[in-house]
Amino acid sequence: MKAVVKPVSEVPATIYDVAQRANVSPATVSRVLNGTQPVAPATEQRVRKAVAELRFRPSRLGVALAERKHAANGIVFPDLSGPFYTEVVLGYEEMAAERGRSVLILSTRDREDAAQAVLSLADRVDGMVLFGRTVSDEVVREVVATGIPVVLLNRPAVAGTDVITTENERSAYELTEHLLSHGHRRVVYLGDPNASADAAGRWAGVSKALKEAKRRRLIAPCGADENAGYTTATTLLQAPNRPDALVCFNDEVALGAMLAAEELGLDVAITGWDDVMAARFARPALTTVRQPMRELGALAAAALDERIAGARTELIHRVLPTELMIRNSCGGHSA
Amino acid sequence: MKAVVKPVSEVPATIYDVAQRANVSPATVSRVLNGTQPVAPATEQRVRKAVAELRFRPSRLGVALAERKHAANGIVFPDLSGPFYTEVVLGYEEMAAERGRSVLILSTRDREDAAQAVLSLADRVDGMVLFGRTVSDEVVREVVATGIPVVLLNRPAVAGTDVITTENERSAYELTEHLLSHGHRRVVYLGDPNASADAAGRWAGVSKALKEAKRRRLIAPCGADENAGYTTATTLLQAPNRPDALVCFNDEVALGAMLAAEELGLDVAITGWDDVMAARFARPALTTVRQPMRELGALAAAALDERIAGARTELIHRVLPTELMIRNSCGGHSA
DNA sequence: TTGTATGCGTTATCAA
DNA sequence: TTGATAACGCATACAA
Numbered sequence: 001m002k003a004v005v006k007p008v009s010e011v012p013a014t015i016y017d018v019a020q021r022a023n024v025s026p027a028t029v030s031r032v033l034n035g036t037q038p039v040a041p042a043t044e045q046r047v048r049k050a051v052a053e054l055r056f057r058p059s060r061l062g063v064a065l066a067e068r069k070h071a072a073n074g075i076v077f078p079d080l081s082g083p084f085y086t087e088v089v090l091g092y093e094e095m096a097a098e099r100g101r102s103v104l105i106l107s108t109r110d111r112e113d114a115a116q117a118v119l120s121l122a123d124r125v126d127g128m129v130l131f132g133r134t135v136s137d138e139v140v141r142e143v144v145a146t147g148i149p150v151v152l153l154n155r156p157a158v159a160g161t162d163v164i165t166t167e168n169e170r171s172a173y174e175l176t177e178h179l180l181s182h183g184h185r186r187v188v189y190l191g192d193p194n195a196s197a198d199a200a201g202r203w204a205g206v207s208k209a210l211k212e213a214k215r216r217r218l219i220a221p222c223g224a225d226e227n228a229g230y231t232t233a234t235t236l237l238q239a240p241n242r243p244d245a246l247v248c249f250n251d252e253v254a255l256g257a258m259l260a261a262e263e264l265g266l267d268v269a270i271t272g273w274d275d276v277m278a279a280r281f282a283r284p285a286l287t288t289v290r291q292p293m294r295e296l297g298a299l300a301a302a303a304l305d306e307r308i309a310g311a312r313t314e315l316i317h318r319v320l321p322t323e324l325m326i327r328n329s330c331g332g333h334s335a
Numbered sequence: 336m337k338a339v340v341k342p343v344s345e346v347p348a349t350i351y352d353v354a355q356r357a358n359v360s361p362a363t364v365s366r367v368l369n370g371t372q373p374v375a376p377a378t379e380q381r382v383r384k385a386v387a388e389l390r391f392r393p394s395r396l397g398v399a400l401a402e403r404k405h406a407a408n409g410i411v412f413p414d415l416s417g418p419f420y421t422e423v424v425l426g427y428e429e430m431a432a433e434r435g436r437s438v439l440i441l442s443t444r445d446r447e448d449a450a451q452a453v454l455s456l457a458d459r460v461d462g463m464v465l466f467g468r469t470v471s472d473e474v475v476r477e478v479v480a481t482g483i484p485v486v487l488l489n490r491p492a493v494a495g496t497d498v499i500t501t502e503n504e505r506s507a508y509e510l511t512e513h514l515l516s517h518g519h520r521r522v523v524y525l526g527d528p529n530a531s532a533d534a535a536g537r538w539a540g541v542s543k544a545l546k547e548a549k550r551r552r553l554i555a556p557c558g559a560d561e562n563a564g565y566t567t568a569t570t571l572l573q574a575p576n577r578p579d580a581l582v583c584f585n586d587e588v589a590l591g592a593m594l595a596a597e598e599l600g601l602d603v604a605i606t607g608w609d610d611v612m613a614a615r616f617a618r619p620a621l622t623t624v625r626q627p628m629r630e631l632g633a634l635a636a637a638a639l640d641e642r643i644a645g646a647r648t649e650l651i652h653r654v655l656p657t658e659l660m661i662r663n664s665c666g667g668h669s670a
Numbered sequence: 671t672t673g674t675a676t677g678c679g680t681t682a683t684c685a686a
Numbered sequence: 687t688t689g690a691t692a693a694c695g696c697a698t699a700c701a702a
Contacts, residue, residue, distance in 0.1 A: 012482070014679055025689045030681060040687060057481075060458045061403065062679025065396045065694050072439070072459070079425075086421045090414075093442050097452065102439050102459055104407070107428050117432065123395045124407070124437055146392075147347075255616055278613035281590055349695055360673045365697060372698095375671060397695025400678050 013054035015062075022050035033058065072102040073304055074121045074128035076135070079109045082252065084274050084293055085131065088153070091297025092129065099305050101126070108134045115139045122146045127304040129153055133196050149307035151300045156197055162303045163317045166291040168198055171322045172205025175271055175289065176247060178324070180213050182331050184245035184269050188218035190232055190257065191249030195224065199249050202273065206247050224249055229256025237264050245269040245331070251276040251288055258282060258329065269331040284328035291322050348389035350397075357385035368393065407437040408639055409456045409463035411470070414444045417587065419609050419628055420466065423488070426632025427464065434640050436461075443469045450474045457481045462639040464488055468531050484642035486635045491532050497638045498652045501626040503533055506657045507540025510606055510624065511582060513659070515548050517666050519580035519604050523553035525567055525592065526584030530559065534584050537608065541582050559584055564591025572599050580604040580666070586611040586623055593617060593664065604666040619663035626657050 019026040024043060031037040032047040039047070050056070064070055073096050077085040089105065096103045106121050108114040118135050121128060122143045130140060132155030144150050144160040151162040179187055187210065193200040203219060210217045222232040229248060236243055237260060246268060248254035254272030261268045272279055272288040279286035299318065306312040354361040359378060366372045367382040374382070385391070399405055408431050412420045424440065431438045441456050443449040453470050456463060457478045465475060467490030479485050479495040486497040514522055522545065528535040538554060545552045557567040564583060571578060572595060581603060583589035589607030596603045607614055607623040614621035634653065641647040 010482075015681095016679080026680080027682080027690080028688060031688090034681085036681085038687070043687080057458060059679050061396075061400045061405070062694095063681080065400045065678085065696090066680040066682080068396065068694065070396070081418070081421070081425075083416070086416070089440075090416075090442060090444075093440055094444075097441070097446070102441075102456065104437050105424075105428055105440050106432070106437075107425060109425075109429075111432070121437065123392060255612075258616075276612065277590075278611075278616040281593075281613040281618075282616040283618040350697095351695080361696080362674080362698075363672060366672090369697085373671070378671080394695050397678095398697080400680090400695075401697040403678065 012059070013056045015056070015058065017054055018047065018050045018056045021054060022046040070124060070126050071100065072104055072125045073301065073308075074104045074106060074125040075131075075300075076106045076108060076118055076121065076128060077131045078133045079107060082250075082274065083276050084291070087293035088131075088297040088300075091294035092301045093297075095298040095301035096305075099301070101301075101305070118143060119146075122148060127151075127308045129300045129304060131155065132198065149304055151303050153296060153300055154196075154198055157315075157317060160315070162307065162315050164296060164299055164303065164320065165197075165318070166296060166320045167322045168201030169205040169208070171289045171324060172202040172247070173209045174205075174324055175287075175330075176206045176209035177213075178287075178326065179245045179247070179269055179271070179330055180209065180215070182269065184331065185215065186218070186241070186243045187215070187245035187247060187269075188220050188236065188243040189247045189249075190220050190222040190229060190236075190253055192221045192223070193219075199224075202247075202249060218243065222249065222253060224253060226252040226256035226259075229253030230260050231256075233257035233260035234264070237261060237266055237268065242266075243268065246271070248272050250274050251279045251286060254286055254288070254329075255279070255282060258286070267331075270329045275325050279325075279327075282329070287327045287330040288325050289322050290325050292320050296320060347394070348391045350391070350393065352389055353382065353385045353391045356389060357381040405459060405461050406435065407439055407460045408636065408643075409439045409441060409460040410466075410635075411441045411443060411453055411456065411463060412466045413468045414442060417585075417609065418611050419626070422628035423466075423632040423635075426629035427636045428632075430633040430636035431640075434636070436636075436640070453478060454481075457483055462486070462643045464635045464639060466490065467533065484639055486638050488631065488635055489531075489533055492650075492652060495650070497642065497650050499631060499634055499638065499655065500532075500653070501631060501655045502657045503536030504540035504543070506624045506659060507537040507582070508544045509540075509659055510622075510665075511541045511544035512548075513622075513661065514580045514582070514604055514606070514665055515544065515550070517604065519666065520550065521553070521576070521578045522550065522580035522582060522604075523555050523571065523578040524582045524584075525555050525557040525564060525571075525588055527556045527558070528554075534559075537582075537584060553578065557584065557588060559588060561587040561591035561594075564588030565595050566591075568592035568595035569599070572596060572601055572603065577601075578603065581606070583607050585609050586614045586621060589621055589623070589664075590614070590617060593621070602666075605664045610660050614660075614662075617664070622662045622665040623660050624657050625660050627655050631655060 015026045015029050018029045093103050127149040129151040131153045140158045154165050157163045189206045191199045193203045207217045222228050251272035251274045254270050272286050275288045275290040279288050350361045350364050353364045428438050462484040464486040466488045475493040489500050492498045524541045526534045528538045542552045557563050586607035586609045589605050607621050610623045610625040614623050
């Protein structure tokens, strides 16, 4: 006489279905699946058989509620254009995946409800990393107040957060010194120190080198994209007493400035920041600064994980080194 | 006489805490917060007051389980380097956010457990989009079998999936015709038709144009990165009877090939695909094909949403047009 | 208009 | 080694 067996249905099986089919309690099924407690071999066999037959997959929804955790991390960035954020996100995802956590992304790019979006993300993750230039300190504090660990990237610390940044001032200083050593006398910085900590840090380095060399500390407030670089440089290069070197906030700005110089038929030294792919292919090739983007993301994920797991309670503040990529655009290297 | 009021605690308040403080039932709190049923003004006031005082935020975990949905979408891509995937992801995230859904990302880049990772992602979302070159058809079928809607991007359809692709063959055909009209006679395609549907489609277009012009249909199997392009082109350009035009699978390959040609001091026409930033800055500027990346992502999110909401049951298959960006690298345009 | 009670799918505690 | 059963935090039929 055949046993009456529930047919495999289209609706997902629950742990109760499995329990019933294996003639055990739901608790035992859970124990088998998670290895949380010893189970008799024979019992385990029955359970595994039932699981396979019913194609049972534990509901993440149920698991999450019972464990009261999402097993997911968030990451908030202003934009994804350019390789910088992209690479960081990739490094972050990779490390998170290794540790069994999913990652939720959120781009704040000119979104009016950015604050709301970030807060709402906070409800869906066990921890999150926030890039500079995304939301106000006030919002960061609110997120911290929800109780989840927060890691800040390239942004000044807020109480209760871990911080990881890449080095700015020293590299900018060296870059400027290099320019000066090539005989450039009138160097101006294209960027807006008020716009971000990065921009401020780089200006600080440039400024310091200029001061030490007893040069005028010139700065041209400028947006962070190619168009801003092009426009600003066009104006600058047509003014009397035009600069012979431009230290740009990033590669996009620098590339835009190169276009301007090219159009005006002017020979001016130009440097960028980030080492985007286009920097290598521009002619002359762009001198720039490379950041360990991948590592930045991976470290952020690791830091978050430590706090989520409770393995660390004190906060950290790490600064990652950057690397000068001297190429032809800064003059003196046979462009 | 003061009412006894529960102090605001550090542990998150639940809907029961709010109900108690407002002297109503949890159901009423839910109704106020979600506007699912009319509530008396006075009652609503009390509830909102309690919500504010307790800083109550509904637990996503509880909501998700009760509603039996994640309110989240997934997206799986092979990599994020290069602007292509990045822009698509951005378009996707933007559209998803507009519709109140979070997005979970998953990169399969040389990950051995890619299949497992994708399946596990399937448990955490209400629907997902999969790029070509990520997992096998078998895995796609398994995901479809879980019951969640699946949208495939730049990849041949699998039963039960929506498909959105960008046009390949026609653009490749036009690109090749253009090259031929410039007098190039020996044009070879750098790419691997077996590696992806994109590579195959582009080769089909090149092949067709060559055939119609009664030229030899030459192809050099080649990886999809800069290094592969450089290596392949170096070999090709040093062989007897070398090509005078290279149609490359993408911009990275083309840029690598340009480096090779430059090193060898050879003048050869080169075209790419994707219009990465470096394409504009290379000298000569790279002729390439632009895809509506942002739109691709947005459409995918929209398609997913329709199926998740049950607004559409029949499957779609859309092909988005691409645009030729004729610049200098294809010769005849005063490079 | 509001409250009661149950379901959602797990995990985990406490007995047995 | 195993089974009841109570959380977990909300939504929602069903009553009142």
